[in-house]
Amino acid sequence: MKHIVKIMTLLVAISAFWIGLLKTSVVPHSHTWLRIKLNCYVAIFFPATYLPYCIVRMLRSVNGWSRSDALSNLSSRGIAVAAGCIGESTYEYGKRREADVIEAKEFLKPRGVGVGSD
Amino acid sequence: MGERNKYSIIVPTYNERLNIALLVYLVFKHLRDVDFEIIIVDDGSPDGTQEVVKQLQQVYGEDRILLRARPKKLGLGTAYCHGLKHASGNFVVIMDADLSHHPKYLPSFIKKQMETDASIVTGTRYVKGGGVHGWTLMRKLTSRGANVLAQTLLWPGVSDLTGSFRLYRKSVLEDIISSCFSKGYVFQMEMIVRASRKGYHIEEVPITFVDRVYGSSKLGGSEIVEYLKGLAYLLVTT
Known part of the structure; x- marks a missing residue:
């Protein structure tokens, strides 16, 4: 159960951070295409950051x-x-x-x- | 070594005529001073596996080699349950029949259990001295990546989740197996994750996983999908 809480906390934190960025009105609502592009970057962001983690983990000492x-x-x-x-x-x-x-x-x-x- | 303990080695088979005799020979070669029995659970192999097992019974004795056949393929989990019903040892070893698990490691499993009084000793490719042999680079990367993903999501406390070369205290195996529902590759992972969650003492020994001597093994897209589904299931239920 402990690991689920940790993973969920991490996902919630990342989601909250992203929603916060969207709400800061840095990008005006009129720039629809830019907003769509930014969301696409997020969709790529998660796997793109997990991949290096996997590589590091694969090379990390385990037992x-x-x-x-x-x-x-x-x-x-x-x-x-x-x-x-x-x-x-x-x-x-x-x-x-x-x-x-x-x-x-x-x-x-x-x-x-x-x-x-x- | 192992004078007071008896080990029941459960070997599920399906079309392993070419491997089973080699496996049995090597088990007897490497467990000379150990009280053990080999329980072969054959799922109605059409290739004559059961005939070879009967020949082996003539050589080694029906009390040492038990053939517990089933009429058709009914799955790995139920094969272990079936074998377990006939096990007379207080420890149970499960291993593959295709010689990807070499019997030469059995003494180190027994030694580790006796040294640590562990409930489970699991063979691992991912500790010093362990590894794989006969795999392509792509298959190694796939396997290692799958293991890393599982480690990330499940935090099981053991380094090799998908291996199936293990020694269990019989009562522990009975307890775990009754709470597992997965099939195929995921079944092995579910067993060790549930054992970890239940707080059983698990130890590891390095093994070399070798590709099968005769026949071919496969790892395709459908296996990867099943694996991912199993991971999600275990993440939610354990």
Whole structure:
């Protein structure tokens, strides 16, 4: 409930600020097109400000997940590092999993279990 | 490790003939000194998944591998409920059958629970040591962005909301699952958010989410819409 109150408070504050701006008569009522344009800017304003927040949040440390981890997680080269396979390339990671599959097949096939694509 | 506890691993399946044997083999490989059972809830797979499970029962024993089939696809939430009815362990692990959740992490889940006495241990991609493997950059950005959006709106107190590799105290899972109504991707998120709201002790362990070995997974526009609808629902109801 606490987070809902916070989010609602934020939205109400932003709305009140915007209504306040409209009521200050800085823009005369005769300038209809200008008012419409300003409202369009507001419609764009919310997503446009949320996007940078998302990016910052994505790169922010979460429970010890550092900025460098975030970056390596997003880069193709750093996938294996982010995947907890420090020093292991994607190729090596794939090979290791392939080894799991081969091992399972060697154990299960002689025992009559259908494994993988067999 | 885990001498007094018993772990019931619930694995919902649908057309997982190619993966299920590998998964079972790896679970037995990585949980050598642990008392556990694997409950496979198959929703009438036409590809012969149940035949493979029966073969596995011959190898490992029907007391270790339980096949609890259902006639048709009835949804993930009800699959967990169905599996839970047959679970004899005091802890329940839920994981995917497609090997995107590697069984090698199971010991770290158990260790973390024993160290912290947590009610829930959840696998997370978003702590140091965790990550994803085999995803395109676009999919990573989508997933991370969805998670950030959920963090912003729901404040759940856990770093990975949409993951489904978790260990629950059985009584806790029974309590949470009875209060969840969502389906699909949102179901996992609802479970952890409701658990957080109820004040259960939740711990995290880093996991690497790996794209499935056999078959393909999808993330399209309809999944994203469902996710956003689920977020709005959870924002209002939790």
